[in-house]
Amino acid sequence: MPRPGFVLEVDDKTPSLLTISGAAVRLQGFGLGTKVAYPADAVPSTDPVGLIDAALLSPVEGDALLRRLGPGVRLTIVVADNGRPQPRMRFDVRRTMVERVLELAARSKVDDVQVVIATGLHRRWSDHDVTRVLGDRVASSFLADGLITSHDVTSDDLVGIGDIDGHTVKMNARVASSDVVVTVGIRDDHSLGCPSTLGLVDASTINRVAGLHADAAAADEVARLVASTSETFAVVAVIGQPFLRPSLSFLNRREWEWRLVDQLAFAAARQFVAALPKQGAQKLYASPVADYAILDVVGGSPEAVHTESREVWRAANAVEVSAPADVLVASVWGAGFDVGNPVGSPINAAHNALVDQAGCHLGTPLVRDGGVVVAMHPLLRNFSNRTQAPSADFFTNVLPETLDPAEIHDRFEASAAHDPWYINLYRERFAHHPLRVFHSWYRIKEASEGLADVIWVGGDRRSAGIMGHRAASTLADAYEVASAVVGPRPDITYLHGPGRVLGAVR
The missing domain is CATH 3.90.226.30 (LarA, C-terminal domain)
Structure with missing residues (x-):
């Protein structure tokens, strides 16, 4: 920690x-x-495989994922995309999470597998986005056959799964028809709820529960409806603060701890942006990448996972004022x-x-x-x-x-x-x-x-x-x-x- x-x-x-x-x-x-609230230290990422395997094999609630899989199972892996983290991860932990789930599926002889990106109102993923986040191995195996798709909140083939106060909730057809759904996500804030839930339903439902009159109770009901369509196993990686590359190393440390290299990096960044306002900023900041320490990986039922992961993130990032x-x-x-x-x-x-x-x-x-x-x-x-x-x-x-x-x-x-x-x-x-x-x-x-x-x-x-x-x-x-x-x-x-x-x- x-x-x-x-x-x-x-x-x-x-x-x-x-x-x-x-x-x-x-x-x-x-x-x-003046009181200055500093976040927790940023530290580089480490190999997350051990934490991921532990989450899949020893969930906080419910059976291990391996016991849910077998021949004839229709499996959908849902990758939650709630617009974060930014700066983007140098190596996205969701890649390893998806790969480990696919390895378990192969070991269990599951041959009907698709990946759905739960983007909701955020921009849908291009093939480049899929490759960058999930890696060449997953992209080359699934993209060519159309087995990786970004959810479309305006699609005509969404299926109704129930009503909330007279409003019909529609969701992704592939996910609704699956025997087992594995949701893969990242926890980088303390928000409530499952980030994949509203990423899989129609625009009208999202607007109903997260629009002008945001309704937490309705959002919980939508989550229950979505979860009721299939057996769901959630796995969430809790990440730390962004650890920036050498040219931005000064962002990683408190000012009185700056080393000479940090002082030089700050001076260079300031002069670069000042001398070439647009070009300099684009060169330095347009696509920054960061390492994120993996604080924990939690697996199990969606409700238990998102409660537990929220507490882990809180414990690591709460600052008392x-x-x-x-x-x-x-x-x-x-x-x-x-x-x-x-x-x-x-x-x-x-x-x-x-x-x-x-x-x-x-x-x-x-x-x-x-x-x-x-x-x-x-x-x-x-x-x-x-x-x-x-x-x-x-x-x-x-x-x-x-x-x-x-x-x-x-x-x-x-x-x-x-x-x-x-x-x-x-x-x-x-x-x-x-x-x-x-x-x-x-x-x-x-x-x-x-x-x-x-x-x-x-x-x-x-x-x-x-x-x-x-x-x-x-x-x-x-x-x-x-x-x-x-x-x-x-x-x-x-x-x-x-x-x-x-x-x-x-």
Whole structure:
């Protein structure tokens, strides 16, 4: 287990601390008394085979996978893709997990095997994605025969499996007709539920349980319906913080522990991006890869696995803070959430700051009611024309009209969800489903409830205004703006990236 995270209180001996804004890295001085929440240490990955085999052979609940397999069994391996982890894994542990399941299936003489990628509203996987994640061995054995498919939430061949409050739930036909389903996933946050469940159903069902009025009880019911269609065995790898390559080695260590190589890497990264803003950022950050320590691998029934894996992740990443802050400060690194985009789009930046970072806590918010979130990001209109066309249109055409989620739902959601061009991009061009940006905005507004302000340091003022936020040129300026609501001597907490801090308020 790596060194746990902790909270540092800035004093007169504390060095300037690393901050990230889009693609720019800086050292920023923080005032005396500022609390800095550091995530657990990032450490390199190790061989996960032993942990995976133990999870398959000694599950936390139910029979071992080998006892569920045999001749004539119709087996489907579901690979959960909930859009993470970012930066992507240098060697994706799901590859080894799938390979070990296939080896058990071969040993048991199972000859009807397919792989389904549970992408939900996220972009469907191309052949390149399949090969990168699952490896040449699996790809060459299954792709040519059409035995690896990405789930399509708009497909005409989805099958009904039951009703929830009069709404018919439809799911992937192959998975529904299987005798045994093995779900393979990664745990890199503390969210509830099985990440593959909503990745396998229709768009209408996803919208019903995760849209404007997100319904946890309905989501649980959908999970039960999906699980009832076949015998399901889940296996989840719990991963640690991202350990970056040598050119980004300074991101792996606390500032007072930087070695000469880390100092040189930071100086080179800063000068490279400053000298060649677009090209330099693309070269350094466009496709960063990281090693992730495998903290544990848990196998068994889906409910038990996802409860157990959540507790493992919590134990490794919880950082105790004294109280909710008046001002919460967050760095926002585009390469940490937008694939191939070193800066990141404004909507995804807001989601990262307000939902993924400020919202990552154990029940008690990290910023008090009436407090302020200060985030560092340029908020450039940096949308991918191919994968984020609905997001670009949402930002340009919808938000200037209204910020209210209910009005957006009533006026704009349905037309976007059924737009032929957006659906074509989703089905054929590996773009996100148009509903994804609507759901992101609903979660952003939920996370903003109770906040007095959201201020973007270095952010484009017009982009910030479109989202109902404000911009400031420097951190000091942001504090001055915030002082109007939190007073001249606020309690400040800085969430130190690029890893994830799980805040536990004592």
